[in-house]
Amino acid sequence: MSGQDQGDDGVSRRKVLECMTWAGTGVLWTVTGGVPRSLGIIDSAEAATAVTPGMSFLQISDSHVGFDKPANPNALGTLEEAVGKINAMPAKPSFMIHTGDITHLSKAAEFDNAERIISQTKLDVHYVPGEHDFIDEEVKLYRERYGRGTKGHGWYSFDAGGVHFIGLVNVVDLKAGGLGNLGAEQLAWLEDDLRGKSKSTPIVLFAHIPLWTVYPQWGWGTEDGSRALEYVKGFGSVTVLNGHIHQVMQKVEGNVTFHTARSTAFPQPAPGAAPSPGPMKVEDARLRSMLGVASINFKQNEQRLAIIDTPLQG
Amino acid sequence: MRTLNRRDFGAAVIAAILLPATSARADDMDVHIDNFVFQPAELKIKVGTTVTWTNRDDIPHTVVSAGRFRSKTLDTDDKFSFTFTNAGDYKYFCSLHPHMTGMIKVE
Numbered sequence: 001m002s003g004q005d006q007g008d009d010g011v012s013r014r015k016v017l018e019c020m021t022w023a024g025t026g027v028l029w030t031v032t033g034g035v036p037r038s039l040g041i042i043d044s045a046e047a048a049t050a051v052t053p054g055m056s057f058l059q060i061s062d063s064h065v066g067f068d069k070p071a072n073p074n075a076l077g078t079l080e081e082a083v084g085k086i087n088a089m090p091a092k093p094s095f096m097i098h099t100g101d102i103t104h105l106s107k108a109a110e111f112d113n114a115e116r117i118i119s120q121t122k123l124d125v126h127y128v129p130g131e132h133d134f135i136d137e138e139v140k141l142y143r144e145r146y147g148r149g150t151k152g153h154g155w156y157s158f159d160a161g162g163v164h165f166i167g168l169v170n171v172v173d174l175k176a177g178g179l180g181n182l183g184a185e186q187l188a189w190l191e192d193d194l195r196g197k198s199k200s201t202p203i204v205l206f207a208h209i210p211l212w213t214v215y216p217q218w219g220w221g222t223e224d225g226s227r228a229l230e231y232v233k234g235f236g237s238v239t240v241l242n243g244h245i246h247q248v249m250q251k252v253e254g255n256v257t258f259h260t261a262r263s264t265a266f267p268q269p270a271p272g273a274a275p276s277p278g279p280m281k282v283e284d285a286r287l288r289s290m291l292g293v294a295s296i297n298f299k300q301n302e303q304r305l306a307i308i309d310t311p312l313q314g
Numbered sequence: 315m316r317t318l319n320r321r322d323f324g325a326a327v328i329a330a331i332l333l334p335a336t337s338a339r340a341d342d343m344d345v346h347i348d349n350f351v352f353q354p355a356e357l358k359i360k361v362g363t364t365v366t367w368t369n370r371d372d373i374p375h376t377v378v379s380a381g382r383f384r385s386k387t388l389d390t391d392d393k394f395s396f397t398f399t400n401a402g403d404y405k406y407f408c409s410l411h412p413h414m415t416g417m418i419k420v421e
Contacts, residue, residue: 069372069390105374105389131410135374135387176380176407177415218350219413276349279372 054299055161058086058096058123059206061243062263064132065114066104071279072287075104075265079117081312082264082293086121093295094160096123099243099261100130100171100208102142111141129154130208130244131171155186157193163298164197166190168207170222180209180222187227194231202237202298202305210242212251212258215271220245229256237303239296245277247290248309259307262292288313342366345416347375347388347408352416359398359420366395375414379406 060082067075086096098118103110118125133142134153143154150156150167157166168190170180182190194203205211211228213221222228232238238256246268249260266279267290274280282290292311299306341362346353347369357365367377369388377385377394382404385394398404398420408414 071372105387132374135376135410137386174409174412176378176405176412178412217413219411276351276371278350 054297055163056091056093056295056297057160058093059099059241059243059261059294059296060086060096060118060264061099061208061261062101062130062246062265063098063114063118064101064104064263064265065117066107066110067265067279069266069279071266071281072291076113076117078288078291078312079114079264081288082291083117083120085310085312086123086293089295093123096121096125097165097167097206097241098125098127099206099241100128101132101243101263102127102130104132104265106133106136106139106141108136108141111145115145126158126165126167127154128167128207129169129171131174134171151189152183152186155189161298162300163202163204165204165206166193168205168211168228170207170209170211170225175223178223179213179216179219180207180211180225182207182222182224182228187224187231190228191231194235197235199234200236202239203232203235204239204241204296204305205232206241208242209244210249210258210260211240214245214249214260218271218277220271220277232256237305239305239307241294241296248294250307252304255303257304257307259294261294262290262309262311264291264293264312267291344368346370347414350375350408350411350414352406352408352414355415356417356419359418361398361401361420363420364395364397365418366393368393374410375408376410377406377416378409379404379418384409 063079064075065079072078102114127146129142147154153169153172155167155169157164168182168186170182173183174181205228209222210220211222211225236255240256240258242260245260246263246266247270248262251258267282268277269280289311292309295308295310297306341364343357343359343363343365345357345365345367347367348371350371369375369390369392372390374387374389376387383396388394398418401420404418404420406416
């Protein structure tokens with residue numbers, strides 16, 4: 001069973017060209033053979049020869065507006081650069097998702113600044129909160145802005161381009177010693193939300209903290225994430241998009257592709273590569289190569305969504 | 315009421331200044347948050363001791379002991395103090411990064 005999608009017969013030229021549609025100047029990841037592979041930097045001339053995509057959307061994450069420490073004294077500035085990058089993309093995406101930590105300290109001014117910059121994309125943005133978005137005294141600013149039409153602490157689903165999108169909240173009610181948490185109420189809602197859906201419907205799950213266990217020593221995982229993954233097991237195409245760890249990480253398990261996006265604010269170290277997961281100070285010239293956004297492209301009749309991570313620079 | 319002579323008065327003033335300062339030093343304990351770790355992770359103290367947590371990370375943290383105390387979000391260099399008036403074991407954690415845990419044992 002687990003081997004059925006692992007047949008690695010290489011990436012066909014056609015597949016490469018299809019994927020290139022979204023390349024821009026980014027590093028192209030293709031997951032066709034089961035193991036993600038980077039095809040390197042693709043220049044825009046090559047990308048321009050590619051065919052028109054089906055449905056595409058963007059992921060932006062961890063903007064940490066308000067962060068001003070040495071790892072990046074101007075997180076608002078790099079968010080602005082990311083928005084510039086998005087606005088310069090050759091094909092306009094259908095919409096954007098933001099996988100949390102919009103702000104650093106949940107201050108009203110930070111939410112306002114984030115909104116002012118992100119709205120310049122003129123895209124619909126579907127948010128889920130990070131733990132940094134729920135630390136105002138009354139824990140109300142995020143939900144006042146982004147909670148309309150959502151359930152519980154802010155979870156919801158919607159359909160776009162034939163894909164079913166589910167935004168989950170795993171940053172509330174965390175237990176001592178544990179990881180991210182979805183909770184029984186949200187899991188029951190998720191099970192109900194998926195009931196009756198055709199198994200051929202492509203599913204995109206997105207949440208702030210990785211739903212898979214990346215590195216529990218640093219809290220990089222979700223305690224009951226495997227419960228959520230149980231519910232989507234029977235679906236033919238499942239893509240799980242997360243943030244929180246401020247670096248690109250990807251794995252494929254059966255029909256499920258897991259992917260984490262870069263931050264637009266500051267990088268974090270690879271698991272275990274530093275004493276803590278805190279902001280990583282790199283030399284100024286390298287910072288923008290470690291920040292960025294992700295583009296996700298869906299084509300009918302193709303199992304995997306193509307995900308392309310584009311750094312702000314390099 | 316006996317009148318203090320000049321020399322006794324001087325001694326009394328010195329005692330008044332020194333005593334509270336000395337006892338305050340004995341009662342105050344510090345826990346630092348560095349690299350997503352409470353240090354020391356376990357602290358043994360006497361009833362009446364005040365513990366002050368200081369966040370020295372570039373990321374906000376909290377100090378929460380379920381049903382007993384809960385700090386506001388501590389940004390870099392922010393502090394939170396709690397005075398332990400009852401004996402017992404107080405497990406606590408950071409509600410934003412729950413893998414960060416600590417313990418105060420009050421005797």
